[in-house]
Amino acid sequence: MTETSPPQPMGWSESLRAFLHPRVITMLFLGFSAGIPLLLIFSSLSLWLGEAGVERKTVTFFSWAALGYSFKFVWAPLIDKLPLPVLTRLLGKRRAWLLVAQLLIMLAIVLMGSIDPVLGETQLKWMAWAAVLLGFSSATQDVVIDAYRIEAAETRLQAMMSSTYIAGYRLGMIVAGAGALFMASWLGSEKAHYVYAAWQWTYWAMAGMMLVGVITTLLIPEPEHQRAERHHYAAMDYTRLLLVFALAVAGFVTTFAISSALFEDLQTAVGGDAFVGFGLETLHLSLSIAVAVLIGWALVQVGAVNQAMARDTWIEPIAEFFRRYGVKTALLLLALIGLYRITDIVPGVISNVFYQDLGFSKPEIATAVKTFGVVVSIAGGFMGGLFATRYGVMRTLMLGAVLTAFTNLVFVWLAYSGHNVPVMYTAVTADNLAAGFASAAFVAFLSSLTSVSFTAVQYAIFSSLMTLLPKTIGGYSGTIVDSIGYPGFFTFTTLIGIPVLWLVWAAGKHLKVE
Missing domain, CATH: 1.20.1250.20 (MFS general substrate transporter like domains)
Structure with missing residues (x-):
């Protein structure tokens, strides 16, 4: 910053x-x-x-x-x-x-x-x-x-x-x-x-x-005092932007629905393999997003929305980020932002179903995960903040990436242990401490990348990007578990965290974010 x-x-x-x-x-x-x-x-x-x-x-x-x-x-x-x-x-x-x-x-x-x-x-x-x-x-x-x-x-x-x-x-x-x-x-x-x-x-x-x-x-x-706006546009300009966004979303939904039968046939043709299916669904989603972006771009080009407003609102914050860091470093940082929390969010989507499948009751899940786990995550965040203050953001970011990836292996242990309350609490403790620790460092990292000229938009883009891919993959977590089981799934979520370690190391070589 x-x-x-x-x-x-x-x-x-x-x-x-x-x-x-x-x-x-x-x-x-x-x-x-x-x-x-x-x-x-x-x-x-x-x-x-x-x-x-x-x-x-x-x-x-x-x-x-x-x-x-x-x-x-x-x-x-x-x-x-x-x-x-x-x-x-x-x-x-x-x-x-x-x-x-x-x-x-x-x-x-x-x-x-x-x-x-x-x-x-x-x-x-x-x-x-x-x-x-x-x-x-x-x-x-x-x-x-x-x-x-x-x-x-x-x-x-x-x-x-x-x-x-x-x-x-x-x-x-x-x-x-x-x-x-x-x-x-x-x-x-x-x-x-x-x-x-x-x-x-x-x-x-x-x-x-x-x-x-x-x-x-x-x-x-x-x-009493609201921030001065860099640009002043008519309310109708923003209304038109909303309509353009709605049309782009409609294009996404329509494309996704129309092409669903095709991708289901392809999935059947390849034999129902979970990872191939995930790749096909990723392509399916990417195609739908591309159509939505194309619709939005075309509407802007034909004047359906104020072009200067669209440029100042969406293009300039991104352009400033690339100018400040250069294309190579900017792409590296965006990859790190989009992937850093993947080993935390993806297993989190199916975690309660996992506990339920192991035979844990709702009171047991509520006590361990929703009460004890929340308190532990607060403690992890406090520890992450202290560590970042003492040793710097990048070192804390690296340690957080290691912890969030490899604590997923504790869930492999729990998957084989079944309804075992002590092992469950061990897994919840490790997972929430790691998540809280990593989150504290990551928020500091995102803040350090944000320009004061575009604080709201850039931070919103960063915080949105960090959850987009993990939540998308998390939506397929049930399909992956059906194919390879819980031990295989949590091993998979550990392995996908390993490239993040390289991204943190590479970002540290290009930045001095301390």
Whole structure:
């Protein structure tokens, strides 16, 4: 990051008082609101679908509903510019968008709870659409909260606001993870005895938890000082950009649907091999993305959207990054960003199904993974921050890559051990310590690559890129497990982390990011 004069550090007493600042406390509640939705798409939903008898590969495909987090940079400028009728006048720009996002989250969770997946493929499709709505609206909430945090207080409070936000986020994850599993179990649903009403009431209760965020939004003031914009465009320009994006998405969906039969035939022709199938599906997805990009490019070229706005919003931040580092180093860095968390995210998609298949109950999973594991990950993040401060970002990044890759081998041990609680806790401890440690270093690394001239867009692109490929591969994790079993799968996730070690080493040769 471009160097600026750092603010003078606060004393201990002043720092402690800062945690009682109203803006800082606000972030605890907004963080809680942001932490609720994610696990309702991932782990809690995977256990629900598993109990309902849905195929493992179908369960893991639902993780794609969270890909909205990987593309949130696309509509972030729209949120930053477009006013909402009536609400913007009553609440202000940030609070209006925040309230709408939270209400959409509640609606999506209620819709998911209103659908019983055992009733057939049609119901599963409706649940998938509700999950997509949840992913889109929760990613939107994250965008608005980030903007609110930056604008709501001076620089000296930002670190405290981030700390309370993360604490609230982790609490929200515990409620949506461990809390949801305990509640569904208490209401009588188990793998051998599925009770739809238990999951229905659990999801409706999680929707009610979002009232914490809604009430906070209604009570807090709108930021007094908002950032000056580099460029001023008409609201209609952003609306046209939204329509172009919608047409590009429609092209992606249409291409994917039309070509599905062709790729299914190819998969059958090669005999159903998991890795060949993964390659074919990657090609299938790449083709659909290429069509979407082509549609967007063509619409920009014919003037469907303000070309100067499109260039300043999307092209210039990327061009500046390549100018600053050069093409070779920039491509190396982008490869590292896109692959660094692959050994963490890919096995995480199927982890709850894995525990369930080994015979662990929901209370056991809730206690070990959703409560104990979250606490351990916080400790891992603290350790990663200390290590980075003492030894530098790149060394910490390398150690984090080694830990996240090779701790997956502990899950191979667990796969052979079966229902073994001590081994499960060993695996959860190793996995969460490694993930927390690596994440702390990676956030520092991404921040160091971001130009202050394009902080919002570049960081959004980086954070989106780091989850895009891992989440895409994670969607196929059920298919891979069906083919090679859990020991083979976790060995595979270890092996795909080895190229990351070379990328970290190579990046360290080109950079001085300490």
